Amino acid sequence: MAETIRRTALHDLHVELGARMVPFAGWQMPVQYPMGVMAEHLHTRSQAGLFDVSHMGQVLVRAQDGQMASAAAALESRIPADVAGLPEGRQRYGLFTNEVGGIIDDLMFANRGDHFLLVVNAACAEQDIAHLRSLSGVQVTPVTDRGLLALQGPRAAEVLARLVPAAADMRFMDSQAHGWDGVDLWISRSGYTGEDGFEISVPEARLEAFARALLAEPEVAPIGLGARDSLRLEAGMPLYGHDMDGTVTPAAAALGWSIPKLRRTGGARTGGFPGADVILPELGTPGATRRGLRPEGRAPIREGVTIFDSAEGGQPIGTVSSGGFGPTVGGPVAMARLPVAILDGTTVFAELRGKRIPVTVCPLPFVTPSYKR
Amino acid sequence: MLKYTEDHEWLRAEGDEIVVGITKHASEQLGDVVFIELPDEGREVEAGEEIVVIESVKAASDITAPVAGTITAVNAALADAPGDVNGDPMAAWFFRLKPSDASALDGFMDEDAYKALVG
Numbered sequence: 001m002a003e004t005i006r007r008t009a010l011h012d013l014h015v016e017l018g019a020r021m022v023p024f025a026g027w028q029m030p031v032q033y034p035m036g037v038m039a040e041h042l043h044t045r046s047q048a049g050l051f052d053v054s055h056m057g058q059v060l061v062r063a064q065d066g067q068m069a070s071a072a073a074a075l076e077s078r079i080p081a082d083v084a085g086l087p088e089g090r091q092r093y094g095l096f097t098n099e100v101g102g103i104i105d106d107l108m109f110a111n112r113g114d115h116f117l118l119v120v121n122a123a124c125a126e127q128d129i130a131h132l133r134s135l136s137g138v139q140v141t142p143v144t145d146r147g148l149l150a151l152q153g154p155r156a157a158e159v160l161a162r163l164v165p166a167a168a169d170m171r172f173m174d175s176q177a178h179g180w181d182g183v184d185l186w187i188s189r190s191g192y193t194g195e196d197g198f199e200i201s202v203p204e205a206r207l208e209a210f211a212r213a214l215l216a217e218p219e220v221a222p223i224g225l226g227a228r229d230s231l232r233l234e235a236g237m238p239l240y241g242h243d244m245d246g247t248v249t250p251a252a253a254a255l256g257w258s259i260p261k262l263r264r265t266g267g268a269r270t271g272g273f274p275g276a277d278v279i280l281p282e283l284g285t286p287g288a289t290r291r292g293l294r295p296e297g298r299a300p301i302r303e304g305v306t307i308f309d310s311a312e313g314g315q316p317i318g319t320v321s322s323g324g325f326g327p328t329v330g331g332p333v334a335m336a337r338l339p340v341a342i343l344d345g346t347t348v349f350a351e352l353r354g355k356r357i358p359v360t361v362c363p364l365p366f367v368t369p370s371y372k373r
Numbered sequence: 374m375l376k377y378t379e380d381h382e383w384l385r386a387e388g389d390e391i392v393v394g395i396t397k398h399a400s401e402q403l404g405d406v407v408f409i410e411l412p413d414e415g416r417e418v419e420a421g422e423e424i425v426v427i428e429s430v431k432a433a434s435d436i437t438a439p440v441a442g443t444i445t446a447v448n449a450a451l452a453d454a455p456g457d458v459n460g461d462p463m464a465a466w467f468f469r470l471k472p473s474d475a476s477a478l479d480g481f482m483d484e485d486a487y488k489a490l491v492g
Contacts, residue, residue: 036459037430038405226404226431298408298455300428325407325430332408353426 008054009147009204010211017222024225025122027055032224040227041327044193045367048155049223050214054147057125058201061132062115062139071116074135075109080250080259080273086111091175091188093258095250096124096131101278102246103253104131106238108199110175110188117175117186119148119199121240146186147207152197152231154370155219160187160198163213167198172371180210192228194235194369233333234326236292236365242303243290243321243335249279251286252337254364259283286340288318292362293334293350299357300325300332301350307336308349311356317348326366333366334359376478377487378439383463386478390445392466395427395436398491400462403429406455411447411468418444418470425467427458440477442470 006027008014014021019030030052032040043049063070072084081094091110095103105124110117120128125142132140151160161168164178167187175188186201202210214220229239238244244253262268265280273279295301305320323334334350342348344363349356376384381399385392400406408428418424418438425436446469451457458465472478482490 031431032404036405038407038456230430299410299426300408300433302433325428327430 006055008052009207010052010054013208013211014052014222019222019224022225025055027122029055030222030224032226033222035221037224037226037230038327040221040223041230043221044153044195044223044227044231045328046154047219047221048151048153048159048197048217049193049227050211050220051150051152051223051228052147052211053150053199054207055122056148057118057120057122057128058143058146058148059118059120059125059129059132060115060141060143061118062141064137064139066114068111068114071138074138075116076263076269077135077272078131078274079107079109080263080276080279081109082260082262083109083116084269085262088113089174089176091173091190095255095258096128097250097273097275097279098246099274100247101249101275101282103240103244103248103250103255104128104246106240106244106255108188108190112175112177112186117201123241143201145204146201147204149200149202149207149211149214150191150193150197151200151214151220152191152193152195152223153219154196156195156197157372159214159217159219160200162217170198172196172373180213181206183210185210189372192235192237193231194237194365194367195231196370196372230324230327233322233324233335234328234365234367235369236335238290238335239322248337249275249282249286251279251282252289254290256283256286288337288339290321290335290364291338291342291344292364292366293320293323293336293348294360294362294366295332295334295350296358296360298331299352301334301352301357301359305334306351307338307359308351308356309342311349311358314349317342320350329366335364375484376481377484377490378481379490380437381491382436382439384439384478384481387469389475390469390471391439391478392469393436393439394466395458395462396487396491397462400459403427403431403434403458405430406458409452409455409458409467411449411452412444414444414447416444418442427455436467438470439481440470440472440474442472442477445469445471
């Protein structure tokens with residue numbers, strides 16, 4: 001399928017800032033700036049990092065009868081989450097599932113009063129929109145005239161408050177509209193780094209002006225996709241297409257927490273989403289689930305590396321789904337689905353270039369999040 | 374006298390040995406280096422053999438032996454501080470190699486040719 005590669009409204013700014021641009025999910029995106037991945041990562045953990053995440057899909061879902069309850073019920077037939085109980089101005093994390101119990105995307109959904117705003121992965125956006133359009137009674141509108149920025153880090157709140165004072169009062173997973181210089185910003189206090197921070201939807205025509213206003217603040221540096229990946233990895237957050245996909249259930253992906261009691265067996269609104277018959281029985285008793293790995297030494301253990309139960313011979317027990325160097329941890333970190341019978345603290349072995357490297361199984365995340373609850 | 378390979382290694386002749394590192398261009402392309410695995414001293418290597426593993430925050434790559442010969446020394450300090458490759462790549466040598474063939478360096482690029490290659 002030949003497709004033209006898309007550019008975000010910040011493309012020229014990235015180039016001006018010296019970014020190395022790479023193709024990602026059909027978009028030309030900055031993987032790093034001259035600061036480099038390591039320094040960008042550490043800057044985000046200590047100051048504030050600005051990410052262009054305009055490649056992500058933003059989609060509005062509203063009920064044809066105008067009732068939020070109708071839109072919520074439609075979404076609950078695709079997402080095993082409590083959509084109906086989500087108050088106005090709040091956001092939740094959820095999963096789109098398939099008939100075999102796998103995950104076909106993960107997403108954020110926010111109640112914006114008379115409609116829901118969904119933010120989905122770039123690579124899945126087209127498929128998600130088709131999936132939503134198969135629902136009856138809702139109008140599905142892809143947002144094509146807005147970009148998305150993430151401002152992440154311990155100084156993000158004070159920085160954003162200089163431009164948008166009301167942002168300071170938002171709590172983790174609040175989703176609110178606020179004005180800046182005549183621009184309507186859709187702000188959520190959330191992110192993909194494990195740090196306090198915001199994701200901000202901005203009309204494309206003013207995206208560069210708003211990004212430049214943030215970059216003018218001394219605490220803010222532009223951060224590329226390279227550091228975004230190491231930040232989310234340390235924060236124990238899964239990446240769609242790597243840590244889960246259409247063959248991996250919520251329990252196996254360690255995302256069962258996103259399915260609340262009332263959608264589980266015995267709950268008031270149990271089931272009613274694709275694959276419920278597979279997903280629900282497995283929640284209490286998964287065979288294997290996503291775990292943290294801390295390799296000994298400095299060699300990163302990357303995606304695809306096989307994990308064994310012993311230093312020689314033995315059985316393969318899992319495959320690394322994400323892995324790399326964790327700049328804040330100061331060493332390699334990885335994630336893999338491993339049998340739950342293997343307890344935290346167990347030493348397992350990663351086969352790397354013909355050698356078995358000892359690796360300690362550990363709970364996620366590697367870095368404790370600092371959200372403003 | 375410095376020579377360069379198409380794989381972005383620099384080669385410096387010292388007596389009957391050559392010292393090998395990677396160029397600034399290579400270190401910039403790799404990004405932040407976080408892990409280096411060096412060959413054993415005394416190892417006999419063939420030209421083109423992958424003998425150093427170098428991992429950056431982005432990916433794993435190899436450094437090959439530019440010519441056949443024997444590894445006479447490795448920079449063990451570099452394995453403990455792999456970021457030095459990004460700091461001063463011309464000082465961050467990986468290994469010393471005694472070539473089997475004394476004229477082994479003749480075919481490699483000089484600085485002008487290498488500069489033309491990387492632009």
